[in-house]
Amino acid sequence: MEAAVPLGGRISGPRLAVMLGSWRQGSRQGAADLAAAIELQVLDGQLPLGTRLPAERELADALGASRTLIGAALDRLRENGFVASRRGAGSWVAAPGRRRRGPLAPAGGGSIDFTHASSPAIAGTAAAVDTARVRLADHLGDHGYQERGLLGLRERIARRYTERGLPTTPAQVMVTNGAHHAFVLVLRMLAGPGDRVLVEQPTYPNALEAIRAAHAIPVPVALDPSGERGWDIAGVDAALRQASPRFAYLVVDFQNPTGLRLDTGGRERLGAVLSRARTPVVVDETLVELDLEGDPLAGPPPLAAFAGDLAICVGSASKTHWGGLRLGWIRASEDLLGRLVSARYAVDLGSPVFEQLVLTELLDDESALTRRREELRGYRDALAGAVREHLPDWTFALPEGGLSLWCRMPEPVSSRLAVAAASHGVQVAPGSRFGVHGGLERWIRLPFSLPPETMEQAVRRLRTAEASVRGTPESLAAPIA
Numbered sequence: 001m002e003a004a005v006p007l008g009g010r011i012s013g014p015r016l017a018v019m020l021g022s023w024r025q026g027s028r029q030g031a032a033d034l035a036a037a038i039e040l041q042v043l044d045g046q047l048p049l050g051t052r053l054p055a056e057r058e059l060a061d062a063l064g065a066s067r068t069l070i071g072a073a074l075d076r077l078r079e080n081g082f083v084a085s086r087r088g089a090g091s092w093v094a095a096p097g098r099r100r101r102g103p104l105a106p107a108g109g110g111s112i113d114f115t116h117a118s119s120p121a122i123a124g125t126a127a128a129v130d131t132a133r134v135r136l137a138d139h140l141g142d143h144g145y146q147e148r149g150l151l152g153l154r155e156r157i158a159r160r161y162t163e164r165g166l167p168t169t170p171a172q173v174m175v176t177n178g179a180h181h182a183f184v185l186v187l188r189m190l191a192g193p194g195d196r197v198l199v200e201q202p203t204y205p206n207a208l209e210a211i212r213a214a215h216a217i218p219v220p221v222a223l224d225p226s227g228e229r230g231w232d233i234a235g236v237d238a239a240l241r242q243a244s245p246r247f248a249y250l251v252v253d254f255q256n257p258t259g260l261r262l263d264t265g266g267r268e269r270l271g272a273v274l275s276r277a278r279t280p281v282v283v284d285e286t287l288v289e290l291d292l293e294g295d296p297l298a299g300p301p302p303l304a305a306f307a308g309d310l311a312i313c314v315g316s317a318s319k320t321h322w323g324g325l326r327l328g329w330i331r332a333s334e335d336l337l338g339r340l341v342s343a344r345y346a347v348d349l350g351s352p353v354f355e356q357l358v359l360t361e362l363l364d365d366e367s368a369l370t371r372r373r374e375e376l377r378g379y380r381d382a383l384a385g386a387v388r389e390h391l392p393d394w395t396f397a398l399p400e401g402g403l404s405l406w407c408r409m410p411e412p413v414s415s416r417l418a419v420a421a422a423s424h425g426v427q428v429a430p431g432s433r434f435g436v437h438g439g440l441e442r443w444i445r446l447p448f449s450l451p452p453e454t455m456e457q458a459v460r461r462l463r464t465a466e467a468s469v470r471g472t473p474e475s476l477a478a479p480i481a
C-alpha cells in the first residue's frame with residue numbers, strides 16, 4: 001500500500017538550505033552527509049513530521065548541488081525511513097521508527113541523553129525548599145512583582161562579583177529566569193534586524209538561535225581549542241573594525257563547548273580592544289563557578305573588570321545548583337541596568353519569588369558546591385579515561401572546568417555520527433550545532449554530567465556508531481556539483 005500524503009506544511013529549498021548550514025564542509029561523502037544533516041533536523045524536531053520537502057531540482061539549486069547527489073540523499077533518507085515519497089505528490093518527512101536500520105533498542109538499557117551538559121539538583125535543594133516555604137510568609141503581603149529580583153538574592157550575587165574582583169552593588173544586578181533569558185533581554189535591547197553580533201566559533205547554540213530569531217547576524221571569530229592560543233584577540237579586533245557589531249557575546253570561563261578559559265593577561269588585552277571600539281560585550285559566566293582544579297575566587301577576575309562600563313555580565317544558577325530553578329541574572333552599570341529593567345516590561349514582569357528564596361538559601365551553603373565540583377572533577381576524569389580507552393584516535397584538551405569535553409575526531413563525520421548514535425542509543429550534539437554556519441564536522445561535544453558508568457556505556461555505544469559511520473560504503477558517495 002502506498003503511503004498517504006500528509007497535510008503538513010511545505011519547506012522551500014532556500015529555507016532548507018539555511019537550516020542545513022554548510023553541511024558540505026570537509027565532506028567526502030556528499031549524499032550521506034546531506035542525508036545525515038536532514039535526519040538531524042528531523043530528530044531535533046526542526047523538520048516536523050509531514051513537512052513536504054522541496055522538489056529535487058529546487059533543492060539542487062538552493063544547495064548548489066547536482067540532482068544526482070540530491071537523488072542519492074533522498075534514496076538514503078527513504079531507506080532509513082525519514083522520508084516518504086509518492087509519484088506525483090513529492091516527498092515529505094516521515095516517522096523514522098518503522099524502517100530505520102540498526103538496533104533501535106540497544107542492549108544494556110534505554111537511550112542515553114548525552115546532549116545536556118547539566119547536573120541534577122544540588123544536594124540540599126529539598127531542605128532549601130522547606131526553609132524557603134517558611135520565608136515565603138514574609139512576602140505574601142506584597143504584590144509579588146519584583147522586576148529586579150529579591151534584594152537578599154541580589155545582595156549575595158553582588159557580593160560574589162565583588163569577591164571575584166569586580167566591585168558591584170545590588171543596584172547593578174537584575175535577577176532573570178536563567179542566563180538564556182538574560183541574554184535574550186540584552187539582545188532585544190542592543191540589536192535589531194540586520195545588526196551584527198560578534199560570537200566565538202564554536203559557541204553556545206541557543207545564543208546563536210536567539211541571534212538568528214532576532215534577525216540579527218552572528219559574526220564568528222574562531223577559537224583554537226586544540227592549541228595554546230584559545231582566543232584570537234587580534235581576530236576580535238579585526239572583526240570589531242570590519243563588521244562593527246552592535247555587541248560581542250563571549251564565554252571566557254570554561255567556554256561551552258570547548259571548556260577553554262581566558263587568562264588574566266588575555267582578559268586585559270581583550271578588554272582593551274573592546275573598550276577602544278566602544279563595543280558592548282555580553283560576558284556569559286554561566287560556567288564560571290565550575291572551576292574543577294582550584295578555588296573559583298583565585299581564578300582570573302571577570303572580563304568585565306577590564307572591559308569598561310559597556311560590559312554586561314550574565315550569570316546562572318543552572319549549572320551550579322539546578323536548571324529547574326530557572327534563575328539567572330544580569331550585572332551591568334546602573335545606567336545600562338536601568339535600561340534593561342525598562343526593556344524587560346515588554347517581555348515579562350519579574351522572576352518567581354519562591355524560587356528566588358530557594359536559591360538564596362542554596363547560595364548560603366558553599367560546601368554543597370564544593371562537593372559538586374569534586375564530583376564533577378571525578379566525572380570529567382572518568383569520561384576522559386573512557387574516551388582514551390574506547391576511542392583512542394579522538395583527541396581533546398582536558399578542560400580545567402565547565403561540563404564538557406570538546407573532542408576532535410580523525411574524520412569529519414560528526415553529524416552522521418550523531419544520527420548513527422541515536423540508533424545505537426545515545427543522543428549527542430554534533431560539532432555543527434556549535435558553528436554559525438554548521439561545519440565543525442571533526443568535532444563533537446561530550447558532557448561529563450552523567451554518572452561514570454552511564455558515560456562509559458555512552459562512549460562504548462559511540463564507538464560502535466562511529467565504526468558503522470566509518471564503514472559507510474564509498475558507493476554512496478556522489479560528487480558535489
Ligand SMILES: Cc1ncc(COP(=O)(O)O)c(C=O)c1O
Pocket residue numbers: 117177178179180181204251256284286287315316317318323327328
Ligand atoms: C554558556 C551558556 N549560557 C547559557 C546557558 C543557559 O543557561 P540557563 O539555564 O541559565 O538559561 C547555558 C546552558 O547550557 C550555557 O552553557
